[in-house]
Amino acid sequence: MTLAARDLLAASGLDRAAFEDFLIHEARLLDERRFRDWMALFADDGTYWVPATPDQKSPFAEASLFYDDRELMKTRIERLEHPRIHVQTPPSRTAHIVGNLVVEATDQANGEYVVGSTFIMVEYRDDAQRLFAGRQRHRLRRHGDTFRIVQKRVDLINCDGAFEAMAVPI
Amino acid sequence: MRNGHVDDIATLVEPGRVHRRVYTDPDLFELEMERIFGCAWLYVGHSSQVPQPGDYITTELGRQPVIMVRHRDDSIKVLLNRCTHRGAKVVNERKGRAQRLTCCYHGWSFDTDGELATVPVPEGCGEGFDKDALGLARAPRVGEYRGFVFASLAEKGPSFEDHIGPMKGNIDDLVDRAPDGELALDAGMHRYVYNGNWKLQVENVLDSYHVPFGHASTVNKQGVQFARREGDRKGATVVEAEKKQTAASWKDRKSFTVGNGHGWTSNTTLDDGKRSSPAFDEYKRVLSEKVGAERAGEILTPRLHNSLIYPNMSIMGLNIHVRVIKPIAVDRTEVNIFPIRLVGAPTAMNFGNIRLLNVTHSAASFVQTDDLESFTRAQKGLASRFTDWVDISRGLGAEEPDRASNATRGLATHEMVVRAQYKAWVGYMGEAA
Numbered sequence: 354m355t356l357a358a359r360d361l362l363a364a365s366g367l368d369r370a371a372f373e374d375f376l377i378h379e380a381r382l383l384d385e386r387r388f389r390d391w392m393a394l395f396a397d398d399g400t401y402w403v404p405a406t407p408d409q410k411s412p413f414a415e416a417s418l419f420y421d422d423r424e425l426m427k428t429r430i431e432r433l434e435h436p437r438i439h440v441q442t443p444p445s446r447t448a449h450i451v452g453n454l455v456v457e458a459t460d461q462a463n464g465e466y467v468v469g470s471t472f473i474m475v476e477y478r479d480d481a482q483r484l485f486a487g488r489q490r491h492r493l494r495r496h497g498d499t500f501r502i503v504q505k506r507v508d509l510i511n512c513d514g515a516f517e518a519m520a521v522p523i
Numbered sequence: 524m525r526n527g528h529v530d531d532i533a534t535l536v537e538p539g540r541v542h543r544r545v546y547t548d549p550d551l552f553e554l555e556m557e558r559i560f561g562c563a564w565l566y567v568g569h570s571s572q573v574p575q576p577g578d579y580i581t582t583e584l585g586r587q588p589v590i591m592v593r594h595r596d597d598s599i600k601v602l603l604n605r606c607t608h609r610g611a612k613v614v615n616e617r618k619g620r621a622q623r624l625t626c627c628y629h630g631w632s633f634d635t636d637g638e639l640a641t642v643p644v645p646e647g648c649g650e651g652f653d654k655d656a657l658g659l660a661r662a663p664r665v666g667e668y669r670g671f672v673f674a675s676l677a678e679k680g681p682s683f684e685d686h687i688g689p690m691k692g693n694i695d696d697l698v699d700r701a702p703d704g705e706l707a708l709d710a711g712m713h714r715y716v717y718n719g720n721w722k723l724q725v726e727n728v729l730d731s732y733h734v735p736f737g738h739a740s741t742v743n744k745q746g747v748q749f750a751r752r753e754g755d756r757k758g759a760t761v762v763e764a765e766k767k768q769t770a771a772s773w774k775d776r777k778s779f780t781v782g783n784g785h786g787w788t789s790n791t792t793l794d795d796g797k798r799s800s801p802a803f804d805e806y807k808r809v810l811s812e813k814v815g816a817e818r819a820g821e822i823l824t825p826r827l828h829n830s831l832i833y834p835n836m837s838i839m840g841l842n843i844h845v846r847v848i849k850p851i852a853v854d855r856t857e858v859n860i861f862p863i864r865l866v867g868a869p870t871a872m873n874f875g876n877i878r879l880l881n882v883t884h885s886a887a888s889f890v891q892t893d894d895l896e897s898f899t900r901a902q903k904g905l906a907s908r909f910t911d912w913v914d915i916s917r918g919l920g921a922e923e924p925d926r927a928s929n930a931t932r933g934l935a936t937h938e939m940v941v942r943a944q945y946k947a948w949v950g951y952m953g954e955a956a
Contacts, residue, residue, distance in 0.1 A: 409711075413877065414710060414877065415877065416711035418713075418887045420881050425882060432741060437736075439900075440896040514714065515857050515886075516714065516716065516887075517895065518715065518892035518895040520887070
């Protein structure tokens with residue numbers, strides 16, 4: 354950790370492990386296909402964004418792989434639970450690993466923290482295995498003794514590549 | 524014919540069925556690359572992607588890498604992206620701006636009209652070195668209609684007007700929705716690939732039969748799909764909730780063909796009186812202001828849902844976008860989807876369209892992913908023996924002339940449009956290149 358990051362973390366009054374535990378918990382919910390519990394981690398104004406270009410500035414002015422608010426997330430999850438979702442017959446199995454966590458910014462006034470991390474997700478489905486990797490940035494808001502996600506942004510290293518169908522969130 | 528054993532093309536297509544080899548035979552694929560993608564008018568890109576001199580995009584026509592670039596005189600050139608020296612691909616970026624196109628290998632540099640401009644160490648060139656003959660190859664024929672740029676890699680063949688003429692109204696239908704009368708394809712792109720033949724995607728764009736079952740997971744318990752457009756409260760009713768069957772209103776939808784493999788489906792209600800949001804209401808106001816209330820009313824009258832300009836592009840009228848189909852191998856295809864910005868429409872409305880297109884047609888979307896699954900499974904199934912024929916007979920004999928649009932009409936849940944595509948396919952494939 355850099356000195357600046359150390360200072361930010363100290364300023365947050367939180368233990369680094371608190372953020373790490375939260376991100377590990379989030380990844381586990383996805384790997385266990387507990388999508389409703391995953392959605393519940395998001396604040397009511399929370400968004401989930403996977404840009405389609407590197408350094409993408411706006412989720413509105415350009416195409417994205419995912420840009421879900423809570424309402425769209427709910428529609429997405431209802432579809433994932435639908436018995437006739439062909440692209441999840443059979444369902445995906447995933448394993449996430451999250452690391453290299455850095456607290457990038459703190460906003461004590463609003464109890465918000467920006468946490469960057471690096472992830473790898475391996476997905477297996479229908480005899481094929483593939484790999485997703487990149488960096489993610491969570492804007493977290495303090496909520497009791499845990500957090501709510503205000504935004505999760507996932508920057509895949511191959512975000513502007515051509516993908517086979519993706520059904521589950523990364 | 525690569526191996527000399529592609530037999531009579533016409534035997535592969537019968538009135539209500541096609542042989543599975545049209546999807547699975549690598550030799551037929553090679554022949555398609557010559558006789559369809561090497562000859563036909565193909566969609567390349569949109570002029571708004573190269574607004575300034577020197578702006579370029581790179582893409583593929585069939586398997587030929589090309590550069591679409593705007594030259595100093597404002598004309599758009601379609602150049603083969605292959606150095607005339609030792610063969611390297613010259614431009615490696617998907618888009619950009621350059622005064623010269625310079626090869627990475629030995630530094631040969633080309634002007635934006637393809638002419639060879641400079642060669643490093645020119646004194647090493649022999650006496651017979653003919654710089655004028657060493658420009659980048661150009662697509663022999665290029666045509667543009669309202670910003671849509673097409674090219675043919677053959678010197679001869681039907682004219683651009685012959686090819687695009689019957690579909691001009693479909694392009695107008697989309698472009699006229701923009702209050703300023705122009706489109707901008709400047710909102711990025713979606714890219715997806717699947718392990719299946721290119722024709723599976725082409726056939727799908729006008730296939731209304733698959734929607735209630737193929738997209739069942741997008742439909743709620745009331746049989747209604749989620750809202751797909753700015754200002755809509757809900758989506759289309761595609762299933763009768765009680766009977767779990769395709770809805771009557773869906774079954775009434777029509778499809779149309781006009782030769783050359785082109786066609787479209789009706790219809791998309793643009794303004795059903797219920798569609799409303801601040802952005803959509805503002806759009807209607809701006810459109811009326813620009814073109815007059817009467818013309819605005821015509822533009823918003825339901826006509827077209829999806830249009831196919833055979834063989835490689837479609838204009839989708841509901842979640843407005845341009846789709847480009849790129850064959851990679853007999854069992855591998857890439858598809859590019861471009862959101863459309865209606866120039867002059869409120870920013871919020873354009874942003875809404877871009878955003879909803881993520882939901883319907885990104886590689887992680889609710890709609891397209893189930894289609895990709897169907898294409899992939901079709902390719903797997905078609906590789907099997909003993910059932911050699913693919914049935915495309917729905918509505919055979921039920922086609923009717925449609926004088927209003929100078930087309931042939933059928934029901935959208937029929938397979939008339941697929942048969943029309945195979946008629947065009949035989950036309951291309953039967954001709955020697």
